[in-house]
């Protein structure tokens with residue numbers, strides 16, 4: 001691939017070769033990328049994730065037409081509204097199926113999905129497992145605040161036991177899910193964890209996730225200052241907590257070792273826990289499509305249709 005619009009690694013089927021090389025275009029600025037005034041509460045962790053997404057786009061010289069930002073419903077899922085590029089604010093819990101269609105049909109795009117813990121693991125839980133196991137190429141950043149923010153404080157699948165909410169007035173009784181363990185066991189090929197209070201780390205994780213050829217999942221702790229203030233203080237050195245990075249000798253290809261790290265009690269570990277190389281659904285489907293097209297090479301549409309009808313006789 002010679003003249004890509006971006007400096008990011010070229011991908012199979014890249015459609016950008018007819019457009020000006022990246023060096024002939026000015027990098028996008030935050031001003032050009034920022035759309036609308038974010039409607040999040042002052043101090044919400046989601047601001048930091050958005051700012052770092054802009055930084056990522058600027059740094060990697062991704063042009064408007066080469067990225068798509070997709071989300072479901074929730075405070076965090078308002079994300080695409082605030083990005084001046086193609087994007088979709090879709091149905092609660094259904095961002096991943098929508099993103100899968102985009103990813104499989106447009107191999108030249110970087111597909112980013114943002115959303116909340118409720119969107120990802122409650123109503124969207126099944127989609128999460130299947131998108132992970134199918135290894136569909138996209139980056140999924142879950143802004144985990146351990147609560148339903150938009151609907152004003154209900155228990156979420158990641159709320160710890162004892163958390164008092166409108167749905168558990170006496171404290172949450174059910175055991176929370178562990179997003180990292182769930183991602184690893186579902187078959188995600190890239191699993192990382194970060195927190196909005198460490199901007200450099202967020203950028204590093206999003207960049208590594210973007211470069212992964214497959215389904216890359218990043219759990220980003222993002223505090224809801226309105227309904228779960230202080231939830232992540234134990235992971236924030238500025239609040240007396242500890243920010244432990246994944247040990248330097250951890251083998252990211254070792255699934256069992258990753259699972260053990262993911263199981264550590266809060267504040268746990270931050271960084272890339274797991275990374276595996278395995279064929280994507282994108283690559284597998286591209287092969288099937290190429291083989292099918294080879295069979296009808298040179299035929300007109302009506303001849304292909306006729307062949308199909310003849311087979312049905």
Ligand SMILES: Cc1ncc(C[n+]2csc(CCOP(=O)(O)OP(=O)(O)O)c2C)c(N)n1
Nearest residue numbers: 073074075076092116117118119148149150
């Ligand atoms: C089908 C459907 N069910 C329920 C809702 C109501 N609803 C909107 S957002 C939300 C949960 C939001 O929590 P989360 O995904 O954690 O995002 P946050 O607001 O915390 O960022 C719910 C239950 C909805 N919009 N659509």
Ligand code: SF4
Nearest residue numbers: 041044075149224225
């Ligand atoms: S309610 Fe919570 S998650 Fe929603 S914008 Fe406010 S602080 Fe952020």
Ligand SMILES: [Mg+2]
Nearest residue numbers: 116117147148
């Ligand atoms: Mg939430």
